[in-house]
Amino acid sequence: MxxxxxxxxxxxxxxxxxxxxxxxxxxxxxxxxxxxxxxxxxxxxxxxxxxxxxxxxxxxxxxxxxxxxxxxxxxxxxxxxxxxxxxxxxxxxxxxxxxxxxxxxxxxxxxxxxxxxxxxxxxxxxxxxxxxxxxxxxxxxxxxxxxxxxxxxxxxxxxxxxxxxxxxxxxxxxxxxxxxxxxxxxxxxxxxxxxxxxxxxxxxxxxxxxxxxxxxxxxxxxxxxxxxxxxxxxxxxxxxxxxxxxxxxxxxxQNLSEAALRQAHLRDAFEAQLAARLPLRVFGADVPRLPNTSCLRIGALHADAVLGRLERGGLIAASGAACSSGGQQASHVLRAMNVAEAEAQGALRFSLSRDTSAEDIAAALQIMGEALAPLAQAA
Ligand code: PLP
The missing domain is CATH 3.40.640.10 (Type I PLP-dependent aspartate aminotransferase-like (Major domain))
Known part of the structure; x- marks a missing residue:
């Protein structure tokens, strides 16, 4: 996993x-x-x-x-x-x-x-x-x-x-x-x-x-x-x-700055490689962010449809905050950012840790490619 x-x-x-x-x-x-x-x-x-x-x-x-x-x-x-x-x-x-x-x-x-x-x-x-x-x-x-x-x-x-x-x-x-x-x-x-x-x-x-x-x-x-x-x-x-x-x-x-740089590098590569394959909108991409967090939307796909497929493929991610996932209302954070309701419903959150390796990110991208290809064509 x-x-x-x-x-x-x-x-x-x-x-x-x-x-x-x-x-x-x-x-x-x-x-x-x-x-x-x-x-x-x-x-x-x-x-x-x-x-x-x-x-x-x-x-x-x-x-x-x-x-x-x-x-x-x-x-x-x-x-x-x-x-x-x-x-x-x-x-x-x-x-x-x-x-x-x-x-x-x-x-x-x-x-x-x-x-x-x-x-x-x-x-x-x-x-x-x-x-x-x-x-x-x-x-x-x-x-x-x-x-x-x-x-x-x-x-x-x-x-x-x-x-x-x-x-x-x-x-x-x-x-x-x-x-x-x-x-x-x-x-x-x-x-x-x-x-x-x-x-x-x-x-x-x-x-x-x-x-x-x-x-x-x-x-x-x-x-x-x-x-x-x-x-x-x-x-x-x-x-x-x-x-x-x-x-x-x-x-x-210990090694806090080093770990942060490594995660930022992996996170940025993850976003770049996804963007090369799928229509992507990354929320908060133009301002300083935590090095481990990527909140994004793929085409017009609904988060629940994506997350279910990813989990079956072996990749765990989230839609917005854990406390609000499961509910149908879009995240209050994205609504406060004036993101349209339909767009916010597609928001996915990928968050790395200092344990996340380059191999994990490569595997995540592969799972996403395989799981989302049919959906992305339809999107
Ligand atoms: N504040 C922020 C920004 C959080 O992300 C969380 C956890 O999701 C909390 C507070 C709640 O923390 P705890 O689980 O320790 O109550």
Whole structure:
């Protein structure tokens, strides 16, 4: 099987699995306990925190472990100050291409009167419009949330420019860094972000573990109250997963730029060879993208028809976001980019990882050629 759905989830690295198993077998004591076994577990917890902080150029105390990026994102919403200076619910600006679960959580809070929500539009390439950002990021906005890289198109967002606008307006900036971490360098301290979210399973770590990063001295209320994580996230730490996350972060930091270049090269060759054989539209092709992501449409083919054939041929890919695939509605990301509904229904996402080889890409192209020839003729 050729697996090109790494933006949905990546294969846990063997080193991650080994460290997790070792932890399960030998360090099952509660890391909050004072006895020696608990203290040994606690040292592993702090080692993982340091490994993650190092990858993100942060300090260990800035890392709060959560159950994943979804929880970290919701903790960001939860921590907004309930009333602004004028007594109104907080004003939140979010890009219209944030992760679907995050948008949903914000919309739910808006419906409950807990916040006021404004969406930042994106251009036809899927990048947040800086003109719109300049007009909308103004005094009175409590928090701006823009992802570093989009999960469907891979398009990188202008975080440095948005951070400067936030600073000028006195607004906090949250960056969902889930898709960029482990694929390109992400310097939390240098990014200008006050908060960031990420998830281990996108960087060859385990599922069900993620982190919220907090700027130094930024106090942020817990979503789950409790003593753990310095009072910022209650509940017994999921130590095996945290240990796996730490190892995944350490591995991701090794040869990160080299791995990114190699993936970009493979991805570009994949797109070029497909374009030579089939009528292709690549979404976000004209702006900087993650090196591993290709979101494209082949002729007038519907994504479901293509994906079924590819899977039967041994190639796994996705249509838009994993969470929205299966549904009939076109992706909210492509709709925000003003892609026509019929075109968006054809969008396919191929996402590589550092494990993807040139042979995998050659095999993927062969499978696509064979599976799609009859459809492409009809298209
Ligand atoms: N944010 C982005 C940009 C994502 O791509 C994802 C995963 O698909 C999430 C958040 C959710 O992450 P998790 O699975 O850790 O909840």
């Amino acid at each position: 050729i697996y090109l759905d790494n933006n949905a989830s990546t294969r846990p690295a063997p080193e991650v699995l080994a460290a997790m198993t070792q932890c399960q077998q030998n360090h099952w004591a509660n890391p909050a306990a004072r006895h020696a076994a608990g203290q040994a577990a606690s040292r592993l917890l702090e080692q993982a925190r340091a490994q993650l902080a190092q990858l993100l150029n942060g300090k260990p105390r800035q890392v709060v472990f959560t159950s994943g990026a979804t929880e970290a994102n919701v903790q960001v919403l939860h921590g907004l100050t309930p009333r602004d200076a004028g007594g109104e619910p907080p004003l939140l600006l979010m890009s219209g291409i944030e992760h679907a679960a995050f948008l949903k959580a914000a919309q739910l809070r808006e419906a409950q009167g807990l916040l006021r929500l404004q969406l930042l539009p994106v251009d036809a390439q899927g990048r947040v419009s800086l003109d719109a950002a300049q007009a909308l990021i103004r005094p009175g906005v409590q928090l701006v949330s823009v992802m570093a890289a989009n999960n469907e198109t891979g398009v990188l967002q202008p975080i440095a420019e948005i951070a400067a606008l936030c600073r000028a307006a006195g607004a906090l900036l949250h960056v969902d860094a889930t898709q960029i971490v482990g694929r390109l360098p992400f310097d939390f301290t240098g990014s200008g972000a006050d908060l960031a979210s990420l998830s281990a399973h996108k960087l060859h770590g385990p599922k069900g573990i993620g982190a919220l990063l907090l700027r130094e001295n930024l106090a942020w209320p817990a979503l789950l109250p409790g003593a753990q994580e310095r009072g910022r996230r209650g509940g017994t730490a999921n130590l095996p997963a945290i240990v796996g996350f730490g190892v995944a972060a350490q591995l991701a930091g």
